[in-house]
Amino acid sequence: MVRSIFKSFLNLPIPKAIANIPILTPSCRPHSTPKFYLPVGKKIQHIGPLFSVPVGERFQEFGSLFSAKYSTNASNNSNGSIDTGISGREYLLISDEELMKQCELTTFKASGPGGQHRNKRESAVRLKHNPTGIIAQAVEDRSQHMNRASALSRLRALLALKVRNNIELDTYTPPQELLQILPAKSTLRGSNCGPQIGPNNPKFSLGMQALLDLLFAVEGSVSDAAKKLGLSTGALSRLLLSDNSLRMAVNEFRISKGMKPLK
Amino acid sequence: MRLSFIRPISCCAVSSSPSTSFKPQTPLFLRPPTFKTTLSDLKKWHLWAKSLASSVSSTFLKLDNGPNSELLLRELNWLIEDTIETPKSFFQETINPVSTRVCLDELYNLWKQRVEKRRPFQYIVGCEHWRDLVLSVEEGVLIPRPETELIVDLVDDVIKENEELKEGLWADLGTGSGALAIGIARVLGSDGRVIATDLSPVATAVASYNVQRYDLEEKVHVKQGSWFEPLRDDEGEFVGLVSNPPYIPSKEIGGLQAEVGRHEPRLALDGGESGMNDLIHLCDGAVSMLKPGGFFAFETNGDEQSKFLVHYIETKKQGNFSKVKMVSDFAGIKRFITGFRGR
Numbered sequence: 317m318v319r320s321i322f323k324s325f326l327n328l329p330i331p332k333a334i335a336n337i338p339i340l341t342p343s344c345r346p347h348s349t350p351k352f353y354l355p356v357g358k359k360i361q362h363i364g365p366l367f368s369v370p371v372g373e374r375f376q377e378f379g380s381l382f383s384a385k386y387s388t389n390a391s392n393n394s395n396g397s398i399d400t401g402i403s404g405r406e407y408l409l410i411s412d413e414e415l416m417k418q419c420e421l422t423t424f425k426a427s428g429p430g431g432q433h434r435n436k437r438e439s440a441v442r443l444k445h446n447p448t449g450i451i452a453q454a455v456e457d458r459s460q461h462m463n464r465a466s467a468l469s470r471l472r473a474l475l476a477l478k479v480r481n482n483i484e485l486d487t488y489t490p491p492q493e494l495l496q497i498l499p500a501k502s503t504l505r506g507s508n509c510g511p512q513i514g515p516n517n518p519k520f521s522l523g524m525q526a527l528l529d530l531l532f533a534v535e536g537s538v539s540d541a542a543k544k545l546g547l548s549t550g551a552l553s554r555l556l557l558s559d560n561s562l563r564m565a566v567n568e569f570r571i572s573k574g575m576k577p578l579k
Numbered sequence: 580m581r582l583s584f585i586r587p588i589s590c591c592a593v594s595s596s597p598s599t600s601f602k603p604q605t606p607l608f609l610r611p612p613t614f615k616t617t618l619s620d621l622k623k624w625h626l627w628a629k630s631l632a633s634s635v636s637s638t639f640l641k642l643d644n645g646p647n648s649e650l651l652l653r654e655l656n657w658l659i660e661d662t663i664e665t666p667k668s669f670f671q672e673t674i675n676p677v678s679t680r681v682c683l684d685e686l687y688n689l690w691k692q693r694v695e696k697r698r699p700f701q702y703i704v705g706c707e708h709w710r711d712l713v714l715s716v717e718e719g720v721l722i723p724r725p726e727t728e729l730i731v732d733l734v735d736d737v738i739k740e741n742e743e744l745k746e747g748l749w750a751d752l753g754t755g756s757g758a759l760a761i762g763i764a765r766v767l768g769s770d771g772r773v774i775a776t777d778l779s780p781v782a783t784a785v786a787s788y789n790v791q792r793y794d795l796e797e798k799v800h801v802k803q804g805s806w807f808e809p810l811r812d813d814e815g816e817f818v819g820l821v822s823n824p825p826y827i828p829s830k831e832i833g834g835l836q837a838e839v840g841r842h843e844p845r846l847a848l849d850g851g852e853s854g855m856n857d858l859i860h861l862c863d864g865a866v867s868m869l870k871p872g873g874f875f876a877f878e879t880n881g882d883e884q885s886k887f888l889v890h891y892i893e894t895k896k897q898g899n900f901s902k903v904k905m906v907s908d909f910a911g912i913k914r915f916i917t918g919f920r921g922r
Binding site: 422459465 | 644646650657699700701708709710711721722724725726727728823825826827831835836838839843847848878880881908909910912914
């Protein structure tokens with residue numbers, strides 16, 4: 317059985333009203349946020365920030381990313397890890413449709429009969445991933461359909477950040493998805509890895525998850541992790557700082573271990 | 580049969596509707612940014628618009644469950660997205676003058692209409708974001724609702740398991756903006772076709788415009804007429820029927836949210852005394868329209884109507900349909916009835 321450790325914010329308050337949801341207005345959309353475009357008729361329609369939304373900002377009402385709170389809906393074992401019966405990696409590999417089936421979808425609606433009676437663009441969507449209790453939501457888009465896509469994509473990022481896979485350090489070799497996000501100077505990176513995958517690529521979250529698995533296994537030490545990846549400590553630090561949510565996840569973990577945050 | 584349907588489409592999708600005199604409006608976001616406004620004038624407008632929205636507070640909400648300031652402010656941002664060529668640089672104040680798709684006076688005028696006249700936001704900007712589509716809408720056409728998005732998912736689910744349904748002929752009755760017809764045409768297989776009907780010439784013109792924008796003239800055929808009337812040539816040939824017919828009981832029309840009751844077409848809302856006049860007509864007609872094994876999905880006013888209709892079909896249409904059931908919307912209201920024509 318594969319074991320995964322994850323820390324969640326179960327038991328944290330759930331926003332009851334739309335007013336509690338942080339709303340990204342165009343004026344405060346971060347410049348660096350990757351955008352997701354799709355063709356609509358003859359116009360390319362911008363549908364808002366999708367992937368690496370600054371997690372701390374958007375999800376702050378659910379508490380800190382790596383709070384000491386552990387899930388209670390799965391069995392705790394002696395070292396405090398959670399046995400969800402499925403590896404965190406699998407959550408990222410399954411299709412949107414399969415992932416959606418593991419989720420409970422709620423929308424923020426006001427009371428009333430709805431349907432033709434109503435004209436209100438309240439299209440906020442909240443997804444709760446039942447196996448882990450992780451919650452992702454989206455509100456800023458104009459259609460419910462798009463908000464669902466945004467929430468699902470955010471859920472993938474959160475799963476990568478929060479669900480840990482156990483690894484054996486002694487026999488560790490980095491998986492392909494991790495090699496792909498490493499800079500070319502890594503000595504372990506063969507020519508078959510292709511160009512480095514950056515945070516804007518949907519495949520980045522899978523590599524990010526593997527990278528966090530390694531960092532957790534080496535107790536947050538960047539130099540130890542760098543050795544396992546054939547990189548200099550400086551090069552790995554730069555990679556860790558290149559994505560906002562990755563940086564925050566690493567730093568929260570380091571702080572919890574009494575280490576200095578990376579800057 | 581199929582061929583006779585396909586041939587006229589390319590020339591018919593637009594011209595078949597006898598509404599050639601009616602020209603649909605172009606949504607604001609598709610208009611050229613030909614107007615120049617100074618940054619300071621535009622900022623002044625923005626401040627004015629924000630304060631007008633804020634002054635509403637929860638008045639409309641208490642009055643008729645209308646929008647509060649928060650919702651209006653979000654709509655204001657969307658109005659800016661649709662009318663200003665580079666909304667981001669406007670918000671960051673890094674551009675001067677600013678190119679806009681309507682003139683400054685019109686911006687004042689539009690926002691006044693939104694707040695003071697309660698004109699629906701979607702009519703102001705001339706479009707509604709629905710599923711992954713941006714559909715043109717205007718006065719005279721029902722604004723598609725988020726609940727109705729689910730019908731496309733229901734269709735998508737049944738065609739996944741059934742090649743005949745995926746490649747067959749569908750109908751969207753009372754299509755309005757064409758939302759359901761377009762949404763379904765995009766999930767059907769390469770041979771799948773949709774006929775979209777509507778009694779209103781404004782609706783058929785707008786639906787045709789939307790069909791064109793999504794390059795679906797080959798798949799969606801818009802016809803003007805009442806319910807099944809334009810479909811007589813293909814009676815018994817349909818593998819699927821969908822509809823979001825008017826279902827609000829007449830006596831409730833007066834108490835509707837102002838955006839709906841004062842501005843949207845009564846033809847698309849008022850379902851007669853019980854609200855079910857048209858739904859019953861659709862259930863009755865579905866028997867002869869559908870092929871054996873064909874699927875239907877209709878939107879209703881919710882729990883009570885859905886229960887009544889399921890009972891109606893099971894007792895009055897005994898043996899004609901199978902797997903008739905109610906399906907809930909995101910809010911947990913039993914919003915849809917679905918079923919299959921018996922084989």
